[in-house]
Amino acid sequence: MSLVIVGSMAFDTIETPFERRERIVGGSGTYASIAASFFTAPKVVSVVGKDFPEAVIAWMKKRNIDLTGLEIMEGKTFFWEGRYGDDPNQRTTLKTEVNVFMDFRPRLNETYRNAEIVLLGNIDPDLQEEILDQVRHPKLVAMDTIALWIESKREAMLRTLKRVNIFFANDEEIRLITKENNLVRAVRLLQELGPGIVVAKKGEHGALVFNKDRIFGVLAHPCENVVDPTGAGDSFAGGFLGYIDGLKTMKDPDIRRASVYGSVMASFVIEDFGMERLKNLSDEDIEKRYAVFKDLVSF
Numbered sequence: 688m689s690l691v692i693v694g695s696m697a698f699d700t701i702e703t704p705f706e707r708r709e710r711i712v713g714g715s716g717t718y719a720s721i722a723a724s725f726f727t728a729p730k731v732v733s734v735v736g737k738d739f740p741e742a743v744i745a746w747m748k749k750r751n752i753d754l755t756g757l758e759i760m761e762g763k764t765f766f767w768e769g770r771y772g773d774d775p776n777q778r779t780t781l782k783t784e785v786n787v788f789m790d791f792r793p794r795l796n797e798t799y800r801n802a803e804i805v806l807l808g809n810i811d812p813d814l815q816e817e818i819l820d821q822v823r824h825p826k827l828v829a830m831d832t833i834a835l836w837i838e839s840k841r842e843a844m845l846r847t848l849k850r851v852n853i854f855f856a857n858d859e860e861i862r863l864i865t866k867e868n869n870l871v872r873a874v875r876l877l878q879e880l881g882p883g884i885v886v887a888k889k890g891e892h893g894a895l896v897f898n899k900d901r902i903f904g905v906l907a908h909p910c911e912n913v914v915d916p917t918g919a920g921d922s923f924a925g926g927f928l929g930y931i932d933g934l935k936t937m938k939d940p941d942i943r944r945a946s947v948y949g950s951v952m953a954s955f956v957i958e959d960f961g962m963e964r965l966k967n968l969s970d971e972d973i974e975k976r977y978a979v980f981k982d983l984v985s986f
Protein backbone atom coordinates (compact mmCIF):
# COMPACT_ATOMS: atom_id res chain seq x y z
CA MET A 688 0.00 0.00 0.00
CA SER A 689 1.14 3.61 0.26
CA LEU A 690 0.83 6.04 3.09
CA VAL A 691 0.70 9.82 2.82
CA ILE A 692 1.14 11.76 6.06
CA VAL A 693 0.07 15.38 6.31
CA GLY A 694 1.21 17.40 9.31
CA SER A 695 3.39 20.11 10.69
CA MET A 696 7.18 20.09 10.75
CA ALA A 697 8.11 22.45 13.48
CA PHE A 698 10.35 23.98 16.07
CA ASP A 699 9.07 23.36 19.60
CA THR A 700 10.01 24.97 22.87
CA ILE A 701 9.14 22.56 25.66
CA GLU A 702 8.96 23.18 29.35
CA THR A 703 8.58 20.34 31.83
CA PRO A 704 8.79 20.61 35.64
CA PHE A 705 12.45 19.57 35.33
CA GLU A 706 13.86 21.10 32.16
CA ARG A 707 13.32 23.55 29.35
CA ARG A 708 14.40 22.96 25.75
CA GLU A 709 14.36 25.77 23.19
CA ARG A 710 13.47 25.33 19.51
CA ILE A 711 14.00 21.62 19.15
CA VAL A 712 12.61 19.86 16.08
CA GLY A 713 9.03 18.67 16.45
CA GLY A 714 5.75 18.77 14.55
CA SER A 715 2.88 16.38 14.05
CA GLY A 716 4.12 15.36 10.58
CA THR A 717 7.69 14.82 11.74
CA TYR A 718 6.76 12.59 14.67
CA ALA A 719 4.17 10.62 12.70
CA SER A 720 6.36 10.01 9.66
CA ILE A 721 9.42 8.99 11.66
CA ALA A 722 7.33 6.57 13.73
CA ALA A 723 5.75 5.18 10.54
CA SER A 724 9.15 4.79 8.87
CA PHE A 725 9.92 1.85 11.16
CA PHE A 726 7.21 -0.10 9.31
CA THR A 727 6.89 1.40 5.82
CA ALA A 728 8.13 4.21 3.55
CA PRO A 729 5.72 7.10 4.22
CA LYS A 730 5.28 10.17 2.00
CA VAL A 731 5.06 13.53 3.75
CA VAL A 732 3.09 16.66 2.86
CA SER A 733 4.35 19.64 4.85
CA VAL A 734 6.17 22.95 4.70
CA VAL A 735 9.19 24.37 6.49
CA GLY A 736 11.14 27.59 6.29
CA LYS A 737 14.76 27.91 5.19
CA ASP A 738 15.69 27.83 8.89
CA PHE A 739 14.75 24.13 9.25
CA PRO A 740 17.86 21.99 9.80
CA GLU A 741 19.07 20.20 6.67
CA ALA A 742 20.49 17.42 8.83
CA VAL A 743 16.97 16.47 9.97
CA ILE A 744 15.73 16.40 6.37
CA ALA A 745 18.71 14.22 5.42
CA TRP A 746 18.02 11.88 8.36
CA MET A 747 14.35 11.53 7.37
CA LYS A 748 15.32 10.75 3.77
CA LYS A 749 17.79 8.16 5.00
CA ARG A 750 14.94 6.57 6.93
CA ASN A 751 13.13 6.09 3.59
CA ILE A 752 10.67 8.92 4.15
CA ASP A 753 9.58 10.43 0.83
CA LEU A 754 9.86 14.20 1.16
CA THR A 755 8.92 15.21 -2.38
CA GLY A 756 5.76 16.68 -0.80
CA LEU A 757 7.79 18.89 1.53
CA GLU A 758 7.99 22.53 0.48
CA ILE A 759 10.86 24.65 1.70
CA MET A 760 9.67 28.25 1.63
CA GLU A 761 11.19 31.63 2.33
CA GLY A 762 10.34 32.50 5.91
CA LYS A 763 10.20 30.84 9.30
CA THR A 764 9.23 27.29 10.21
CA PHE A 765 6.07 26.67 12.28
CA PHE A 766 6.76 27.27 15.97
CA TRP A 767 4.96 25.85 19.00
CA GLU A 768 5.65 26.33 22.70
CA GLY A 769 4.10 24.20 25.39
CA ARG A 770 4.40 23.57 29.11
CA TYR A 771 3.73 20.36 31.03
CA GLY A 772 2.70 20.35 34.67
CA ASP A 773 3.49 17.66 37.22
CA ASP A 774 0.85 15.54 35.52
CA PRO A 775 2.36 14.78 32.09
CA ASN A 776 -1.14 14.35 30.64
CA GLN A 777 -1.79 18.05 31.25
CA ARG A 778 -0.22 20.54 28.89
CA THR A 779 -0.70 24.20 28.16
CA THR A 780 0.02 25.74 24.79
CA LEU A 781 1.90 28.97 25.40
CA LYS A 782 2.54 30.06 21.84
CA THR A 783 1.70 28.99 18.28
CA GLU A 784 3.27 30.76 15.29
CA VAL A 785 2.05 29.27 12.01
CA ASN A 786 4.66 31.18 9.94
CA VAL A 787 5.15 29.44 6.55
CA PHE A 788 1.91 27.47 7.03
CA MET A 789 0.03 30.73 6.49
CA ASP A 790 0.65 30.63 2.70
CA PHE A 791 0.95 26.87 2.25
CA ARG A 792 -1.18 25.65 -0.69
CA PRO A 793 0.12 22.15 -1.43
CA ARG A 794 -0.30 20.56 -4.85
CA LEU A 795 0.15 16.81 -4.60
CA ASN A 796 2.06 14.99 -7.34
CA GLU A 797 0.74 11.87 -9.12
CA THR A 798 2.19 9.29 -6.71
CA TYR A 799 0.82 11.16 -3.73
CA ARG A 800 -2.61 11.45 -5.37
CA ASN A 801 -2.73 7.69 -5.71
CA ALA A 802 -2.08 7.04 -2.02
CA GLU A 803 -4.19 4.33 -0.44
CA ILE A 804 -3.83 5.47 3.16
CA VAL A 805 -3.86 9.10 4.28
CA LEU A 806 -3.06 10.38 7.75
CA LEU A 807 -4.38 13.89 8.24
CA GLY A 808 -2.16 14.86 11.16
CA ASN A 809 -2.86 17.83 13.34
CA ILE A 810 -2.94 20.95 11.16
CA ASP A 811 -5.58 23.48 10.15
CA PRO A 812 -8.68 21.46 9.06
CA ASP A 813 -9.08 23.64 5.94
CA LEU A 814 -5.68 22.41 4.85
CA GLN A 815 -6.50 18.81 5.80
CA GLU A 816 -9.58 19.05 3.57
CA GLU A 817 -7.72 20.68 0.69
CA ILE A 818 -5.15 17.89 0.69
CA LEU A 819 -7.71 15.09 1.05
CA ASP A 820 -9.57 16.52 -1.97
CA GLN A 821 -6.50 15.80 -4.08
CA VAL A 822 -6.20 12.11 -3.18
CA ARG A 823 -8.13 10.10 -5.77
CA HIS A 824 -9.35 6.92 -4.13
CA PRO A 825 -8.01 6.57 -0.60
CA LYS A 826 -8.91 3.23 0.98
CA LEU A 827 -8.31 4.49 4.49
CA VAL A 828 -8.34 8.03 5.85
CA ALA A 829 -7.23 8.79 9.41
CA MET A 830 -7.37 12.11 11.18
CA ASP A 831 -5.99 13.78 14.28
CA THR A 832 -6.85 17.24 15.56
CA ILE A 833 -6.63 19.43 18.66
CA ALA A 834 -8.95 21.59 20.77
CA LEU A 835 -7.75 24.74 18.99
CA TRP A 836 -9.27 23.61 15.67
CA ILE A 837 -12.38 22.08 17.22
CA GLU A 838 -13.11 25.44 18.81
CA SER A 839 -11.94 27.82 16.07
CA LYS A 840 -12.78 25.86 12.89
CA ARG A 841 -15.58 23.55 13.90
CA GLU A 842 -17.37 23.50 10.53
CA ALA A 843 -14.25 22.63 8.51
CA MET A 844 -13.25 20.06 11.13
CA LEU A 845 -16.69 18.38 10.95
CA ARG A 846 -16.64 18.36 7.15
CA THR A 847 -13.32 16.55 7.13
CA LEU A 848 -14.39 14.19 9.91
CA LYS A 849 -17.27 13.00 7.72
CA ARG A 850 -14.76 11.57 5.23
CA VAL A 851 -12.60 9.83 7.82
CA ASN A 852 -12.40 6.12 8.73
CA ILE A 853 -10.17 6.37 11.81
CA PHE A 854 -10.16 9.28 14.23
CA PHE A 855 -7.47 9.71 16.89
CA ALA A 856 -8.49 11.91 19.82
CA ASN A 857 -8.16 12.30 23.57
CA ASP A 858 -11.08 12.49 26.01
CA GLU A 859 -11.12 16.28 26.02
CA GLU A 860 -11.28 16.51 22.23
CA ILE A 861 -14.02 13.87 22.02
CA ARG A 862 -16.11 15.75 24.57
CA LEU A 863 -15.50 19.09 22.86
CA ILE A 864 -16.81 17.72 19.58
CA THR A 865 -19.79 15.79 20.90
CA LYS A 866 -20.64 17.81 24.06
CA GLU A 867 -21.27 14.45 25.75
CA ASN A 868 -19.43 13.56 28.96
CA ASN A 869 -19.80 9.79 28.95
CA LEU A 870 -16.98 8.50 26.78
CA VAL A 871 -18.84 5.51 25.32
CA ARG A 872 -21.87 7.59 24.38
CA ALA A 873 -19.61 10.33 23.06
CA VAL A 874 -17.76 7.87 20.82
CA ARG A 875 -21.04 6.54 19.46
CA LEU A 876 -22.04 10.12 18.59
CA LEU A 877 -18.66 10.65 16.97
CA GLN A 878 -19.06 7.52 14.86
CA GLU A 879 -22.32 8.95 13.53
CA LEU A 880 -20.33 11.96 12.34
CA GLY A 881 -18.05 9.81 10.15
CA PRO A 882 -15.27 7.62 11.51
CA GLY A 883 -16.07 3.91 12.00
CA ILE A 884 -13.05 3.55 14.27
CA VAL A 885 -12.28 5.97 17.08
CA VAL A 886 -9.01 5.68 18.97
CA ALA A 887 -9.65 7.34 22.33
CA LYS A 888 -6.18 8.17 23.66
CA LYS A 889 -5.69 8.24 27.40
CA GLY A 890 -2.09 9.39 27.83
CA GLU A 891 -0.23 7.28 30.36
CA HIS A 892 -3.23 4.95 30.62
CA GLY A 893 -3.13 3.87 26.98
CA ALA A 894 -6.08 3.97 24.59
CA LEU A 895 -9.47 2.47 23.86
CA VAL A 896 -10.04 1.53 20.24
CA PHE A 897 -13.75 1.65 19.39
CA ASN A 898 -14.95 -0.27 16.37
CA LYS A 899 -18.66 -0.36 15.44
CA ASP A 900 -19.27 -3.46 17.55
CA ARG A 901 -16.07 -4.05 19.54
CA ILE A 902 -13.83 -2.21 21.92
CA PHE A 903 -10.16 -3.01 22.32
CA GLY A 904 -8.07 -1.70 25.19
CA VAL A 905 -4.35 -1.07 24.73
CA LEU A 906 -2.12 -0.12 27.62
CA ALA A 907 0.61 2.45 27.62
CA HIS A 908 4.02 1.05 28.51
CA PRO A 909 4.60 1.71 32.22
CA CYS A 910 7.33 4.32 31.93
CA GLU A 911 9.36 5.22 35.02
CA ASN A 912 10.75 8.40 33.59
CA VAL A 913 8.56 10.45 31.26
CA VAL A 914 10.96 13.09 29.95
CA ASP A 915 8.85 14.85 27.28
CA PRO A 916 5.33 13.68 26.30
CA THR A 917 5.33 15.77 23.11
CA GLY A 918 4.66 13.76 19.98
CA ALA A 919 3.23 10.71 21.76
CA GLY A 920 -0.11 11.05 19.96
CA ASP A 921 1.47 11.61 16.55
CA SER A 922 3.85 8.69 17.02
CA PHE A 923 0.93 6.47 18.03
CA ALA A 924 -0.89 7.38 14.82
CA GLY A 925 2.29 7.01 12.73
CA GLY A 926 3.15 3.61 14.20
CA PHE A 927 -0.47 2.42 13.86
CA LEU A 928 -0.82 3.42 10.19
CA GLY A 929 2.74 2.49 9.27
CA TYR A 930 2.04 -1.04 10.48
CA ILE A 931 -1.32 -1.18 8.65
CA ASP A 932 0.37 0.10 5.47
CA GLY A 933 2.66 -2.92 5.49
CA LEU A 934 -0.33 -5.32 5.52
CA LYS A 935 -2.83 -6.27 2.87
CA THR A 936 -5.81 -6.43 5.23
CA MET A 937 -7.35 -4.48 8.07
CA LYS A 938 -9.24 -7.06 10.07
CA ASP A 939 -9.89 -6.80 13.79
CA PRO A 940 -6.64 -8.58 14.83
CA ASP A 941 -4.66 -6.25 12.53
CA ILE A 942 -6.20 -3.21 14.19
CA ARG A 943 -5.38 -4.62 17.62
CA ARG A 944 -1.74 -5.22 16.66
CA ALA A 945 -1.54 -1.80 15.00
CA SER A 946 -2.78 -0.21 18.23
CA VAL A 947 -0.08 -1.98 20.22
CA TYR A 948 2.61 -0.85 17.74
CA GLY A 949 1.19 2.68 18.03
CA SER A 950 1.48 2.53 21.79
CA VAL A 951 5.00 1.05 21.53
CA MET A 952 6.17 3.96 19.34
CA ALA A 953 4.59 6.51 21.71
CA SER A 954 6.31 4.84 24.66
CA PHE A 955 9.75 5.38 23.11
CA VAL A 956 9.18 8.99 22.08
CA ILE A 957 8.38 10.15 25.61
CA GLU A 958 11.64 8.74 27.01
CA ASP A 959 13.61 11.73 25.75
CA PHE A 960 13.10 15.26 24.36
CA GLY A 961 11.87 15.69 20.81
CA MET A 962 13.04 13.03 18.35
CA GLU A 963 16.11 12.05 20.39
CA ARG A 964 14.94 8.58 21.38
CA LEU A 965 13.98 7.72 17.81
CA LYS A 966 17.46 8.44 16.50
CA ASN A 967 19.03 5.25 17.79
CA LEU A 968 15.90 3.09 18.00
CA SER A 969 16.15 -0.32 16.33
CA ASP A 970 13.57 -2.76 15.00
CA GLU A 971 14.75 -5.12 17.70
CA ASP A 972 13.92 -2.53 20.43
CA ILE A 973 10.42 -2.25 18.96
CA GLU A 974 9.84 -6.00 18.88
CA LYS A 975 11.18 -6.40 22.42
CA ARG A 976 8.75 -3.80 23.73
CA TYR A 977 5.91 -5.32 21.73
CA ALA A 978 6.63 -8.56 23.61
CA VAL A 979 6.54 -6.66 26.91
CA PHE A 980 3.08 -5.33 25.98
CA LYS A 981 1.92 -8.86 25.27
CA ASP A 982 3.23 -10.08 28.58
CA LEU A 983 1.52 -7.21 30.43
CA VAL A 984 -1.93 -8.47 29.49
CA SER A 985 -1.38 -12.23 29.37
CA PHE A 986 -2.85 -14.22 32.24
Ligand code: AMP
Pocket residue numbers: 695697698699712713714715766767783809810811835916917918919920921922
Ligand atom coordinates in the same frame (compact mmCIF):
# COMPACT_ATOMS: atom_id res chain seq x y z
P1 AMP B 1 1.29 15.61 20.23
O1 AMP B 1 2.09 15.73 21.49
O2 AMP B 1 1.34 14.23 19.63
O3 AMP B 1 -0.11 16.11 20.37
O4 AMP B 1 1.97 16.56 19.12
C1 AMP B 1 2.78 17.64 19.43
C2 AMP B 1 3.32 18.29 18.16
O5 AMP B 1 2.25 18.96 17.49
C3 AMP B 1 4.36 19.34 18.46
O6 AMP B 1 5.61 18.89 17.97
C4 AMP B 1 3.91 20.62 17.78
O7 AMP B 1 4.88 21.20 16.96
C5 AMP B 1 2.72 20.18 16.94
N1 AMP B 1 1.63 21.15 17.03
C6 AMP B 1 1.15 21.78 18.14
N2 AMP B 1 0.15 22.64 17.82
C7 AMP B 1 -0.02 22.54 16.48
C8 AMP B 1 -0.91 23.16 15.53
N3 AMP B 1 -1.81 24.08 15.91
N4 AMP B 1 -0.80 22.81 14.24
C9 AMP B 1 0.10 21.89 13.84
N5 AMP B 1 0.97 21.28 14.67
C10 AMP B 1 0.91 21.60 15.97
